[in-house]
Amino acid sequence: MKSEILSRLSGSYPWGQHLHYFPTIGSTNDHIRTLARSGAPHGTVVIAGHQTGGHGRRGRSFHSPEGVGVYLSILLRPRCAPTDLMHLTCATAVAMCDAVETAAGFRPRIKWTNDLVFGQRKLGGILTELGFTAQGQLDYAIIGIGINCCQQPGDFPEDIRDMAGSLSMAAGRPIDRWQLAAAMLEALEAMDKKLLTQQSKILDAYRRDCLTLGQDVVLVRGDEKRYGKALDIDPEGALIVRFASGETEAISSGEVSVRGMYGYV
Numbered sequence: 001m002k003s004e005i006l007s008r009l010s011g012s013y014p015w016g017q018h019l020h021y022f023p024t025i026g027s028t029n030d031h032i033r034t035l036a037r038s039g040a041p042h043g044t045v046v047i048a049g050h051q052t053g054g055h056g057r058r059g060r061s062f063h064s065p066e067g068v069g070v071y072l073s074i075l076l077r078p079r080c081a082p083t084d085l086m087h088l089t090c091a092t093a094v095a096m097c098d099a100v101e102t103a104a105g106f107r108p109r110i111k112w113t114n115d116l117v118f119g120q121r122k123l124g125g126i127l128t129e130l131g132f133t134a135q136g137q138l139d140y141a142i143i144g145i146g147i148n149c150c151q152q153p154g155d156f157p158e159d160i161r162d163m164a165g166s167l168s169m170a171a172g173r174p175i176d177r178w179q180l181a182a183a184m185l186e187a188l189e190a191m192d193k194k195l196l197t198q199q200s201k202i203l204d205a206y207r208r209d210c211l212t213l214g215q216d217v218v219l220v221r222g223d224e225k226r227y228g229k230a231l232d233i234d235p236e237g238a239l240i241v242r243f244a245s246g247e248t249e250a251i252s253s254g255e256v257s258v259r260g261m262y263g264y265v
């Protein structure tokens, strides 16, 4: 509930009056997009107790049951060109590692680009999108984040049971999901302050938290699979991969699986 979150935020959190809580919603990203188009301010947040149509990248659904996770979207209106936000998902992932560390006492890793993981299980994900004015200028950025907080293994649907995890499972103790929500909001506000001025520091932190680097990976695009090794993250957040053919490429789209994770052996 809104008061549970507000009471856990520090006095200096500036966007408390722009926090909207819904017990049930289709998708917080879809709702905040409507608010963005009708002029909602920088720092507006939509949080849901439960999403009936939570979604992730590549049209996948994001399982968002009542009472066990944090599902939120934040609206930012950075004054910059869209090309200055290439690192937005990476910056958010590092901020969410900070938030989990604050709320649950351990630091997850990041599977490039947008999965939070611990012990080979996905704890949550990030979905970012940009909106433009009729003149083609950047109007807003939406960042949607879902983190599994209180589930036990049997709570996940069978198709994701082997690869999904929660903060409580990882920490081995119950984690307060309102505390997590507050830590996420504080971390997003801290991220917003340095987003446009500390890009290279943010990407260094991302490299440190990213478990994909140094691993054998497979890039899947349609029917094509290419095997290689993940070497680095470039200044725009793309994954630099050296393929078996000897070519090195910066990958910014496509599914990248890491050997040993989510069933890729």
Ligand code: BTN
Residues within 6 Å of the ligand: 026, 027, 028, 029, 030, 051, 053, 054, 055, 056, 057, 060, 062, 064, 070, 071, 072, 073, 114, 124, 125, 126, 127, 144, 145, 146, 147
């Ligand atoms: C992914 O794993 O590909 C990203 C998942 C993002 C899920 C969050 S939950 C809050 C927000 N609303 C959505 O519909 N999606 C994001």
